Amino acid sequence: MSVQTRPDLGSLPAYVAGRTVPGAIKLASNECPGGPLPSVRAAIAEAAADVHRYPDMGVTALADRLARKFGFPVERIAVGCGSVALCQQLTQALCVPGDEVVFAWRSFEAYPIVTQIAGATSVKVPLDSSHAHDLDAMLAAITPRTKLIFVCNPNNPTGTVSRREDLVRFLDQVPPHVVVALDEAYREFVADPDVPDGMEFARTRDNVVVLRTFSKAYGLAGLRVGYLVGPESLTEMVRRVYIPFSVNSLAQIAAMASLDAEDEMRERCAEIITERQRVADELTAAGYEVPETQANFVWLPLGEKALEFAEHSLANKVVVRAFAGDGVRITISTRAENDAFLQAACSFTG
Ligand SMILES: *Cc1c(COP(=O)(O)O)cnc(C)c1O
Numbered sequence: 001m002s003v004q005t006r007p008d009l010g011s012l013p014a015y016v017a018g019r020t021v022p023g024a025i026k027l028a029s030n031e032c033p034g035g036p037l038p039s040v041r042a043a044i045a046e047a048a049a050d051v052h053r054y055p056d057m058g059v060t061a062l063a064d065r066l067a068r069k070f071g072f073p074v075e076r077i078a079v080g081c082g083s084v085a086l087c088q089q090l091t092q093a094l095c096v097p098g099d100e101v102v103f104a105w106r107s108f109e110a111y112p113i114v115t116q117i118a119g120a121t122s123v124k125v126p127l128d129s130s131h132a133h134d135l136d137a138m139l140a141a142i143t144p145r146t147k148l149i150f151v152c153n154p155n156n157p158t159g160t161v162s163r164r165e166d167l168v169r170f171l172d173q174v175p176p177h178v179v180v181a182l183d184e185a186y187r188e189f190v191a192d193p194d195v196p197d198g199m200e201f202a203r204t205r206d207n208v209v210v211l212r213t214f215s216k217a218y219g220l221a222g223l224r225v226g227y228l229v230g231p232e233s234l235t236e237m238v239r240r241v242y243i244p245f246s247v248n249s250l251a252q253i254a255a256m257a258s259l260d261a262e263d264e265m266r267e268r269c270a271e272i273i274t275e276r277q278r279v280a281d282e283l284t285a286a287g288y289e290v291p292e293t294q295a296n297f298v299w300l301p302l303g304e305k306a307l308e309f310a311e312h313s314l315a316n317k318v319v320v321r322a323f324a325g326d327g328v329r330i331t332i333s334t335r336a337e338n339d340a341f342l343q344a345a346c347s348f349t350g
Pocket of ligand 1 (some may be wrong): 213
């Protein structure tokens, strides 16, 4: 008899990473341009001398630091191997087969994957006509089997946001036993004061979890470290399903050094925010529909032309991220790289 894998994994979608093409500009993975901050790079180099040791299994120094930064007891913090690992730990901690996980679609492509790995069922709620979360429809999608709702704010890949008033109304109506995970991977790029900091809700509501990452604004995508703040009993279970030592020692050191360099990070984000507006304005002037974005990328809802647009960009040495039949997501980068993209976009005749 041959090896028998789980039959339900045959339909598991593969995570599609942004492509890296030698010689082309990569605007496909929402990475930060400019490399790690100099002080962070130095801390990583110094920590390299200790990699023969196992990392701190509890990631205690970083968890303590985050607890102090946000004013939560450390028991409420879990650090993971990127926040995508925490998304998976969260579904594993909450769901048994047959349970339902609600999220918007299109949203972060890891949600259906981690849901299925946990044996749970994805309930995809279409975005509204402005490419934003339809929170009322998400409420209506809750059933007795619903355990978890992901709300990606700003949403990947559309960049759209849910604002305070709408989120409060939503959270007020979610049953208290259903967990709402606010995925704030792009929080540092939010410039609109009406977009609430999820920590506000984590402080006052015991079914809210906030997910953050060092991969985007902090520029540590290659090191894999993110964190979660949630109610203590849930956070404890999230830590229990952690793959031992998966947050490596360089990642722990680099994350702490990054927190020391927060002012520099904020300056970098401010540049991205300025460029984001310029790129959106130029695309609009060129005749594109550009949904409002508060993240470090823009979304072009090109529908059936998405793949063709991505091929045209690539022919112009710019890699973007296409979602077939739906749209194209373009990461905001340096002025020169954005200009290269704009030139490609303006010469697209599809
Ligand atoms: C990039 C991203 C993450 C997590 O990234 P990690 O590198 O795993 O920390 C989580 N959620 C969304 C929506 C993202 O775009």
